[in-house]
Amino acid sequence: MDKQFQPVTGGNKSMLLKSPAAACCGPAQKIDDSIFRQDFVTGTFINEQVTFPVAATLLTRKDRWNHVKARTGSFRNNFTVVPGLYAVGNPSSNSDVFVSANYGMSFNYLREALHGMNAWILVLDTKGINVWCAAGKGTFGTAEVVNRIRLSGVEKVVKHRKIIVPQLGAPGVDAAEVQKQTGFRVMYGPVLAKDIKAYVAAGYKATGEMRIIKFGVIDRLVLTPMEINPAMKKYPQFALAVLVIFGLTPEGIIFKNAFYDGMPFLLGGLFAVLTGAFMTPMLLPFVPFRSFALKGLLTGLAVFVPLSFSMADVFQYSELTQLAFVLLFTAFTSYFAVQFTGATTFTHLSGVKKELKYALPIYIVTAVLSAFLILYDRVGGMI
Amino acid sequence: MKYLQNSTLKFFPEKCTGCGRCTEVCPHAVFEMSDKKAVMKHKDKCMECGACAKNCAFGAISVNSGVGCAAAVITGMLRGTEPVCGCDSSSGCC
Ligand code: SF4
Ligand code: SF4
Numbered sequence: 001m002d003k004q005f006q007p008v009t010g011g012n013k014s015m016l017l018k019s020p021a022a023a024c025c026g027p028a029q030k031i032d033d034s035i036f037r038q039d040f041v042t043g044t045f046i047n048e049q050v051t052f053p054v055a056a057t058l059l060t061r062k063d064r065w066n067h068v069k070a071r072t073g074s075f076r077n078n079f080t081v082v083p084g085l086y087a088v089g090n091p092s093s094n095s096d097v098f099v100s101a102n103y104g105m106s107f108n109y110l111r112e113a114l115h116g117m118n119a120w121i122l123v124l125d126t127k128g129i130n131v132w133c134a135a136g137k138g139t140f141g142t143a144e145v146v147n148r149i150r151l152s153g154v155e156k157v158v159k160h161r162k163i164i165v166p167q168l169g170a171p172g173v174d175a176a177e178v179q180k181q182t183g184f185r186v187m188y189g190p191v192l193a194k195d196i197k198a199y200v201a202a203g204y205k206a207t208g209e210m211r212i213i214k215f216g217v218i219d220r221l222v223l224t225p226m227e228i229n230p231a232m233k234k235y236p237q238f239a240l241a242v243l244v245i246f247g248l249t250p251e252g253i254i255f256k257n258a259f260y261d262g263m264p265f266l267l268g269g270l271f272a273v274l275t276g277a278f279m280t281p282m283l284l285p286f287v288p289f290r291s292f293a294l295k296g297l298l299t300g301l302a303v304f305v306p307l308s309f310s311m312a313d314v315f316q317y318s319e320l321t322q323l324a325f326v327l328l329f330t331a332f333t334s335y336f337a338v339q340f341t342g343a344t345t346f347t348h349l350s351g352v353k354k355e356l357k358y359a360l361p362i363y364i365v366t367a368v369l370s371a372f373l374i375l376y377d378r379v380g381g382m383i
Numbered sequence: 384m385k386y387l388q389n390s391t392l393k394f395f396p397e398k399c400t401g402c403g404r405c406t407e408v409c410p411h412a413v414f415e416m417s418d419k420k421a422v423m424k425h426k427d428k429c430m431e432c433g434a435c436a437k438n439c440a441f442g443a444i445s446v447n448s449g450v451g452c453a454a455a456v457i458t459g460m461l462r463g464t465e466p467v468c469g470c471d472s473s474s475g476c477c
Contacts, residue, residue: 136432136448170408170434171448188407206407213410215384285384292453338453344384346411348431350447351387352456360460 035082039063040111045087047157055086057115063108070105072225079104080128085152086111089118093159096200098189099145099166101126101134110166113193117200122163124148135172142174146181155182164189164196164204167211213345220281223343227277231336238269245374261378264311264325268304272329275303276336281343292347293359296337300330320377328370331363385427391447392431394423398443405444408434 036044039062041053070079081102088111097120100110107123114121124144126134134140145165149155154163162185165173175186190199190210199206242265247258259266280287280299287295304326312322338355341347392413401419406412411428414421414435421443433448 135434167408167410167434170438171432173437174440175404175438176440191410208412211407211410212412290385290387341453342455344386346384346428346430347386348390348429349456350389350391350431352453354387354389356453356456356460360457 035084038082040108041086045091047087047091047093050153050157052085052087052157055088055111055121057088057111059108059112067105067108071222073229078128081107081123083123083125083148085154085157086121086123088114088121089116091118091120093157095119095158097122097154097158097163098196099124099163099169101129101131101140101169103128103130103134106130106166109193110196113196117197120154120157122148122152122154131166132168132171135169138172140169141172142177145173145178145186149178149182149184161185162187166193167191167206168213215345217282219345220284220343223340224278224281227281227336227340227343228273231273231277231339235269235273239266241371242266242269245371246378248375248379250379261315264315264317265328268307268311268325268329269332271303271307272300272332273336275299275329276333277340279303280333280337281340284340284344291351291355292338292341293334293355296334297330299337300333301326303333304329318377320373324370324373324377327366327373331366331370334359335363386430388427390426390429390431391445392423392426392429392435393445394421395443395445396420396422398441399439400441400443402440404438404440405435408438410434 035041036053038053039060040056042056043054045052045054066079081100081104083102095118098110098114099122100107102123102125107121110121124134124140125148126139126144129137129139131140145163149163161183163178164187165175167188168191170188173186175188178184178186187204188206189196190206191213192210195206195210199210242262243255243258244253246262246265247253247255276296276299280292280296283299284295287298289295289298308322308325311317311325312319317325338352338359341352341355394414399421401416401421403416403421405414405421406416410432411425411430413423413425413429415424416422429446431446431448433446436444436446436448
């Protein structure tokens with residue numbers, strides 16, 4: 001792997017060994033050197049005869065491109081950082097220790113936020129999952145914090161006994177238990193890494209604002225690709241089903257006309273993904289109801305009722321097929337809208353369970369019913 | 384934005400020592416401090432993340448926590464298990 005050296009920030013040049021290779025073979029520490037061979041490592045830092053990688057605090061274009069790729073799902077699952085302790089700037093035994101997940105994006109936002117500071121970053125092994133998700137699963141959790149404090153050597157590197165854990169990691173971390181087992185006091189930093197400087201400047205106090213997860217239009221926008229992508233993966237199966245249904249004749253399946261006749265449904269599937277996985281999330285605060293299934297129902301009706309009339313016009317559909325069109329795609333939209341609960345920052349499990357208890361059977365019945373309506377309309381007429 | 388009101392969050396004021404941890408960890412400011420005790424001010428904003436209950440060392444808070452992820456709930460319903468979060472698959476979970 002080729003290695004990029006980035007400009008070293010801060011006044012730590014004298015402390016750096018430029019070659020990571022020189023660092024790996026010291027007798028003081030036996031680690032495999034993969035931690036030093038990461039793109040963002042600008043050099044090494046020696047403290048108490050132990051060598052630590054120095055993390056750059058300026059993100060490169062490649063880093064930002066990686067974020068785009070991770071957001072759109074093309075490389076979400078191997079965007080990882082080697083767990084361990086990293087230096088930022090020129091840290092001392094009094095410098096703060098910030099804890100992060102080993103998901104590339106979580107780590108990158110943190111090191112960027114620490115630009116110009118001298119600090120330590122303790123990267124936990126969260127299996128490449130971001131702080132919030134990993135905390136929910138418990139991989140960003142008490143056991144791993146304790147384990148990483150012991151493995152990383154941070155106990156020897158700093159004199160103080162406190163670590164700053166991102167607030168969004170709190171669902172997995174029992175602060176009292178960490179302190180009991182390691183002596184380190186857990187302080188919860190702000191929700192967003194970009195507020196860290198203000199948090200530190202205020203004497204490790206986050207304002208009420210900094211403690212709240214917001215869910216603005218940009219937050220929603222960047223999450224939609226991860227809703228649209230998985231939905232589109234199922235599209236070929238859906239398209240095949242449409243073609244089979246529209247190709248069905250008393251003489252067997254004839255695909256010749258299926259493509260033309262089924263066209264509105266093929267397009268409808270795409271519209272449903274856009275309406276449910278993009279439009280509904282974007283309009284979320286403006287669509288009435290707290291329930292996502294109902295929100296999706298509304299946007300679905302708003303889009304597919306008018307659309308069904310123009311489709312019926314152009315493709316000479318009967319009322320039955322038109323009804324099937326509205327039913328099917330409104331159900332799809334509602335389904336995709338409920339899926340978005342996984343991405344929001346204010347829905348909860350009990351609510352999603354309650355919604356799905358009613359909605360899932362309705363979705364299934366609606367899909368089957370729509371298929372019957374179309375079949376009855378087409379084949380029934382022919383027999 | 385608020386979600387359905389059936390959050391399982393429960394607060395037992397008699398156990399609260401007023402340490403303030405819950406106000407530090409809650410991402411929706413559900414708890415507030417008043418008179419050296421926590422008050423459950425905005426239960427309807429709770430997202431059942433579990434941070435408060437996990438960090439309250441005095442057992443003054445309980446909640447059934449879990450990520451409100453539909454894909455997980457559906458997989459769970461179909462398999463007849465608890466919600467299974469497929470964060471490592473391609474699903475857009477979390
Ligand atoms: S964390 Fe528990 S003990 Fe502390 S203020 Fe909140 S409810 Fe009270
Ligand atoms: S479960 Fe999470 S959202 Fe609900 S009150 Fe506790 S910390 Fe706040």
